[in-house]
Amino acid sequence: MTERKFVAACVQMRSGKTVSANVDTVVRLAREAKDGGAAYVQTPEMTNVLVRSRDELFDVILPEEVDPALAAFQELARALGIWLHLGSLAIRLEGERAANRAFVIDPDGDVTARYDKIHMFDVDLPNGESWRESQTYRPGEQAVVAELPWGGLGLTICYDVRFPTLHRALAEHGAEVIASPAAFTKQTGEAHWNILLRARAIETGSFVVAAAQGGKHEDGRETFGHSLIVDPWGRVLAEGGEAPGVVLAEIDLDKSPDIRRKIPSLENGRRFGVAPAQSTPTVLRDVASS
Template identity: 45%
Template sequence: MRAAVCQLNSREDRDHNLAVARDLLERAAAGGAKLAVLPEYVDFLGHSADAPRPEPVDGAFAAFFANAAREFGLWVHAGSFHEKGPDAGRTFNTSLLFAPDGTLAATYRKIHLYDVEIAGRISYQESRTVAPGTDPVVADVDGVPTGLTTCYDLRFPELYRALAIAGARILVVPAAFMLHTGRDHWEVLLRARAIENQCFVLAAGQIGDHEPRRTCFGRSMIIDPWGTVLAQAPDTVGVTFADLDLDRLETIRTELPSLANRRMETFPLR
């Protein structure tokens, strides 16, 4: 399977963000990709006061990417968007996966939210404005089980192990990873998730400056089940490709059967 990760610099202009995303999907299809992945919050990154109204799963955002998937004959993972949440004060951070005929194949709501209090330094509570999802999701992408995750999820290996146990061969990570953590942790964590779960990892990131005063790391990449970085994006908006050798994945799992050797009676997954 040929895959593509699309790197964006989403800002406060929703229409412009979607137009750039569509252009990258077109380039992905022209490059032979069967699956293209967009970053977290494709729709909007900026001051919360300027954010567009959150939408339902069957709203305009979904229709836009369903049409793109259908037009380009492409599996489209539409990064994530601000879905209408459970109450007036919170949205869901939601990923939608579309099949090449434009049908909605899967919906995933980001489970782990970044809440931190460091006295005198930082106070950030993502959970004040975002409601957590509750359900891990593995979707069939052209016959390949694919686990869906988002950004901060990357720091919780139990989610990725649950996806691998559920059959995932590909793990998808749309993100808006911050520069100061990304330069030290992004690649390390992605490669760890690939190695320990013996899966391909497709990580599509936001790049560059965004309001309010944040810079995203970028460096979107595709990693194989051995932990080898097959492709990495330069520090610009664009599309990065790699071919996923699924036979090699099965060879790795056979020759180094760490998933089969798990001692679940000693360490049950709860």
């Protein structure tokens, strides 16, 4: 019988502009996670570089096949004998575009799954921050469930957490763990990070593992941190703070089908239509004035 329990780790980072320094941080913290018993280690969104300037970004990112950071991470997974999930790397594409791409690497150092972030964070925040991911990154078009030795891993990245239909689709296609690596802004993270991740876990009856960027970054942005591991009942198993570090929790995948039997929302879902709103509102007569 396949073992269904394993220790998962979130590597919380504060990625800067220098790729080699960010790689060194992952190496150090992944070793710490391995020493803590982790068999699956997840890093945040934008593991390799976090920089606001488009020009600075394209000065340092490379196509996947020649990316030295990816090669270093493959060697790290092999050396430690772990499943290493890179929450995402910025990868150069043709035509001055980039991919916000996740990689799942097995203990032999082979890439077994890739996922390009589907939902682009194009928003103007009340505090004056403005983000236009779609100007730099090409959105993905394919949801991905990666196969781990213990069960299916649904891949998402950051802003994807606000789209429940993606998470439901992943669960319906075999995911019992959903990964949500992120670089959530401090403002939106304080308001929504915890509740969104717990909601996605509850809705799908899945574990959620979310490695985060946290703190004041070299390019001036602030991210929320608080890497989180949540069980299918919505209970927080482990949570980080703001500083870089490692968050660990045991995952028992037998809990997922058990909770899905108790609350079979995946089975009970139905397709439905939406009636158009009335074009002319009903006007109620003022009886007192008649």
